[in-house]
Amino acid sequence: MHTLFELMRPHLRRFVVAAAFGALTILASVFLAVASSWLIAMAALRPSIADLSLGIVGVRGLGVGRAAFRYLERLTGHEATFRLLADLRVRFYQRIEPLNGLQLGQRHTGDLLARVMADVETLQNVYLRAVGPFAVAVLVGIVTSALVLSFNLAAGLTVVILLILGGLVVPLWAHGRARDLGRGVVARRADLTTDTVELVQGMADALAYGVQGAHLSRLSQHVGQVREAEVRLANLDGWVNGLSALLSGAALVGVLGLTVGSVGGVWLAALALAAQAAFEAFQPLTQAAQQWGTTEAAAHRLFDAQPSPPAHGLGVPTAFGLQLERVLFGYDPRVPVIRDLTLDIPHGQHLAIVSPSGGGKSTLLALLTALSTPQQGCIRLGGQDLRTLDPDAVRAVMGVLPQRMHLFNTTLGDNIRLARPDADTEQVIQAAQRAHIHEAIAALPAGYESFLGEGGAKFSGGQRQRVALARVFLRDAPIWVLDEPTAALDHATAAQVMQSVKQAAHGRTLIVLLHDEAQAEGIAFDRVIRL
Amino acid sequence: MDKRLMAEARRRRAIFVALAALAALTGVIVMGQAALFSQIVARAHLGGAGLEELTPLFVGLAGVLVGRAVLGGGMARLSGRLAATVKADLRQRVLARLVALGPAYLTSQRTGALSHLLTDGADGFDPFFRDLLPAVLIAAMVPVMVVLAVLPVDLLTFAILCVTAPLIPLLGALIGMAAGAQARRRHAEMGRLSAHFLDVLQGLQSLKLLNRSRPQTAIIARVTGDFREATMEVLRTAFLSAFALELLASLSIAIIAVEIGLRLLAANVSFEAGLFVLVIAPEFYTPLRTLAARFHAAEGSKAAADATWQVLDAPLPSPSPDGRPAPSPDGVHLRGVTVRYAEGNLPALSGFSLDIARGQRVALVGTSGGGKSTVANLVMGFVRPTDGGVSLHGQDTSAESFDWAAWRAQVSYVGQRPTLFSGTLRDNLRLARPTATDADIVAAARAADADVFISALPNGYDSYVGENGLRLSRGQAQRIALARAFLRAAPVWVLDEPTAHLDPDSEARILVHLAKATEGKTVLLIDHGLRAAAVMDTVIRLEVVDAHPV
Structure with a gap:
């Protein structure tokens, strides 16, 4: 993991820009909900049209802004991520290149290939699904909580608690559950790749001695194990999805219930909808936490588990005896x-x-x-x-x-x-x-x-x-x-x-x-x- | 929507129907949520109602929200299970097909690309089954319900929804087509990158010996850089279409909000109805947007499907339609056989005939590159003749009914590239005859002059060998392969x-055993020298076939 963050550093500026655009996207959503419901609630009181003009302009601007920010976030975030992945592949090669025959001989080519292809691909989640969404969620959470707090303390605190539950507690729980499952998936995958490469390269001998059946059944065991691990992940996914929806619903009901009677009628719908919209930023976190185990295992296999290369001498031969x-x-x-x-x-x-x-x-x-x-x-x-x-x-x-x-x-x-x-x-x-x-x-x-x-x-x-x-x-x-x-x-x-x-x-x-x-x-x- | 993948989903009927039912329920819940919310706000805002008065409505709203959470969780769970099940099934089918296709198909395929297909490549199906399918079901149900709910309340919003609705799939489809083509390209690039790495990893020692292993870093940087650019090109198109769709949806909501606001000013609509429309309008666009976004993601599934069905639909090796069956009743017979590995290549073997009577031992010798190995591959059924016929023990191999597995079961085989499978040396030997006792194994290893080096290993016969027997020399691997042949002691x-790859002392020791073990057996021995050929009954010289006119 350490190597990974070190490799992220040269691209830091790109990552920060991407996160800023991500936060602006969700905040545009939040404020679009605020502005549009305020606009309607205000209009119901029949003020002059001039009193609504700010809302009208805001609604339109936020509508365009949300789409534009989303586009920019995706573009910058992916660009930075794929630059990182290219660096990872080069770095991995640089790490195994100096290994001597003995060290390399102990590794399966299929296993090394799985690392440089599948594991590196898995690591794109580090920013796109984890670091990025986390930064966005923190920013959005702060702004939204401040907004609701400025109207009503109890409602504001409810939002803070629910966001912490949705942004930290549920993701951490999901992370814990998913970590072991994730390791299992990655390891089973490596078995699958190794055995596949072996069967494909040794097909002539396998057929000649009729062991292709045994090989296939071993492979289908691996396939079955991968399936089981994935089904367990899917079940967890279901739980996490349900819990997140529950928390965002609780935000809606909670804020509405606590503000009825104490906050001006024009803001009732606005605050409840804003609190709910903020959860848009928190949904990716639980997903990220679920995948973190897989991601971490991939990073570990890619860098930490490699033997260190032998030290290099510096001299150059001058004679040839x-x-x-x-x-x-x-x-x-x-x-x-x-x-x-x-x-x-x-x-x-x-x-x-x-x-x-x-x-x-x-x-x-x-x-x-x-x-x-x-x-x-x-x-x-x-x-x-x-x-x-x-x-x-x-x-x-x-x-x-x-x-x-x-x-x-x-x-x-x-x-x-x-x-x-x-x-x-x-x-x-x-x-x-x-x-x-x-x-x-x-x-x-x-x-x-x-x-x-x-x-x-x-x-x-x-x-x-x-x-x-x-x-x-x-x-x-x-x-x-x-x-x-x-x-x-x-x-x-x-x-x-x-x-x-x-x-x-x-x-x-x-x-x-x-x-x-x-x-x-x-x-x-x-x-x-x-x- | 890929038809082949849709068919795979429908085959799991129970999961599919359950997903559709949950999607329909989601629509009902969405209505209830919007209705309750707008009623609460309207009564509090305009009617000045307090919390006690609204409690039943709050309880209702809470219940609806719990229901929505249950439905969402259930759909995620079911679609994830569906994806895992279909993927496992497809992996099994591809693996079985590869075995059926045999070594001839595999040499022309890149091992890296195939192992990619079986691991990451198969993950390409996730976006289809786990993400796209539930999104399609939701998009097919929920927006229709929303439009119908809006119709009696606000005609103008109904009109806006109806006008913008067709634009979303249209935009999605238009840009999706372009993105689809590029996604397939990305998949191909991925396979190429994978093949490149496999090549480099397998040849790393060679690269070092040629001082090319460090300069290779720059080449890898370039290849991965190209891959990044190809990926970004695909994504730029996808993001642009997502932008257009998002803009359409959020501008529509902005217009609806302003329109309702203005009509409220004119008292043309009630506040509760207006708020209901405002809250429910995003529920119209969100499923459609989600669908469009996942359509792009699922384009990768199509590429994975193409690669999968390319293997599943590859024709099994079959003899040429005009292959003449060899008429001989017994032994191993090749008649006028021509083998061409690929269209346009020079034939590896041309109009070749060979007769080995049952119990005859034939050595085939000749210069390198003369097609000798092709003859061995023909007899093993790894290669099928482009023209001509092969008959084995009186059976025409071009017949549908010819059982290659049964034939191979009575062959002791040593190939040019002996492979040791992951496992112990004992496992590797025993696969030639699973019923063999340890004593049989040692005897076979002795005959193949392998016992001495095996016994010298710290774990002896229980030593573990890895992919390609990396820790054994080629000569040692060859002696293991020979020991397998001795252990099987087959009639052919x-x-x-x-x-x-053996030294003469070792070779001489083995040949003595070989001569004895093959007495009365049908033998085809390929050799470039004459030492091994000397223990056979007949020696046939195979001249280079290049001279033959094609």
Whole structure:
């Protein structure tokens, strides 16, 4: 919540203006009721028309004013809110971006997506349904109470009490009731999203093993739970609606009853109707309070529940020799994947590291590229501890092919160009040629402008891998780290690809991670080590 | 009003009828409230009546107001229940449909957009059922009653109400149409924003490795900025129409107030009647204004409905009408099969035929991108032929009666992208054979060379794996998928590059078990190398299909 209010601050002026317009809207309503009923009550006494002219002008002006103020309130309030939401999404990304692989790996992509989409959307209620209406209600309440008080103390106090009941007591009660229900809805929703994403992405395996039914029934349980939570919210909504209507009715009857006989007849209807009209400002409060629980839970999940990002070093690598010193790492510290690894890789050396699958290849890659940090020991780049260097600067000197290189929902050309945004078409094509993927791309109807489906589903695994490899060729970095560059390729293609990797890597450090010593045969590595 | 949504509401008859009855009662209560209030004020103001004299009237007014509160609360409660019920039902239907449509439909759809549809997207129905529907019922009943009540009292007000009344829906409809188109655009933008975030989140590590993760902040700022502008554009139109309507209503009331005041001066109307008209006039406009406002809000429901019925109405995968059934009696047979994933694309497979006799083990090898995986997908029923026919164990798969679930139940399958579902490793293995004992599971894991790494985990077989098995390497995930295949020990095996990410020692160990386990079974093995193919009976080379004329 704290982060949220902090993010609201830059837009404070817009929010204040919106609240002012909101208060003017309701006050125009209140005074329209006052002016019109005063006008009629006065006219019934048959004064001269001149005595009515103030009322006539007032009624017309307030009629126009109410509509105009409402329009301005909506426009400014929404503009400010959507600016805030855009900031929230950017801030959320900035918070998760520095997280390392270990921290990110513990989170479901579906869950993160639910946060940045649904939770942020929920937070639009913070101003539009909560802070704004509250400010408006306070202003309107003060003015209306003062108006009635100036005529009759008892009636005025009745209005104050009823407004406090309607503006504070009922909303707080509704808030308390809705808070648990709201948390339930948001959490059930996240379950629903996570399981949906999993089913949609794993549909092939689910169908193959006939578990789609089990998955569906789990999902329909989530759907049922969401429904139950929403029905409970609807019941609460009914209660709150009824109570608010009851209080506004009480204001009407109360003020009328207390002013009969003590206030001049021309003001009787005016005061009662004004008190009732003021409740227009208080109705949104109970709604806001009901939704506050949902809103708060969303804000909590969005910001407070995120692990804090690791501290950033500031240094920039100046030399490219790599030294690993007694490096230890395990996702579970009791079961290290890499234990006591010591290695010296001078700049320009071509090195193959062979390790069976699950033997820590991906982990080693993450450590070398500063995506993860060793739990013990240290890695040096150009003599400097990686932890003292800016991870972004470390990765800037590396061309990396991890096992799962993501291809983005953009054109093939742009996917390759991601490695070097200023590269021209010529350079992109050259990189693709070296990765032996140029022909496959050129054969597509749209060539390099072809879009990849989500996850690049229409390119085979081997083709996707070579697109990712083309990125490395384009990168032109002093250190290359390639994890199984030819894993999904047939023998002939694999040999060709390795050949061009070796050639292009001349003068660079080349670290190739392999699962099979045989893969290193026939390639002139300076050194082959087994992990 | 969206017809499909209205039909959904009517299907819940009890709630619908109850809502209509409460709306009608609301009209009666409104009359009573105005009549009692104006009588009290008139008698106090002009007749000088005191509180004691007016007590019965006050009691009546209080009773009426309590009634109004009960009606309002009841309607809110019922319409909220209706919205929750319909949403749950639609979510279930969409999910069931997605499963029926299968993986082929899903690859062409964006996962982000679909999960949006099932969560926030479905919330788009709230404005229709929870807000618009009760407003429609109230607007259909209350204003008519008000007009009829005003007619005998004040003809001029009656005329004003009658003249302005049609303007409200007219204005609402005119501007609503424009807003509707834009709301659909906003919905599409929302889906796009969601897909963008999914793409970025899934590729975050890749972005970091390419030093593009921080510059991505600027792109996200731009994309969210565009989204804000699209949203505001929609809202500006909606607000403008709301302004026109509000202006019409409040000016009408101002005119009525002035008109009554002037006629009171001329003694053309009684004070009580004048006040009654003044108090009841807003009750005429308020339901219509509320309706118009909620009409805009409910435009989002139409967009959600479009997205929902797009899934519900999507044609289930079916073979091409001119698909020739393969005539073979037994085994797995493909005849002249062409597969085209999308109109205008090069075919992934073209005029391809393959025969695997029952009990024959066939390896399909060839260069990457030659359509080998498409063959596996055809046999699994994930893809249907654009042309040609597939027959499995003597049954033509293009027949309506072909039972894919029954077929898949007798297949041990390893796909190219093995998925681990949320749950323990044991759960993930057991799904291949729910009746398997722990010993069976360990045996299958041993055969797939997975037992060693699983046992090394602190929780062993009870270790929890998340979405996409994020904490397992690809080779490990593949071995789990293989263990599933071993555990199922089915008469038919479909293996799509089952050892692509394994080291040779591991691969060799697994192949020994694979050769033994598949003896006498019908096997289709896809591989780019020859090592795995060597344990099969027949090796077929699939050349790149690009060369074929289309």
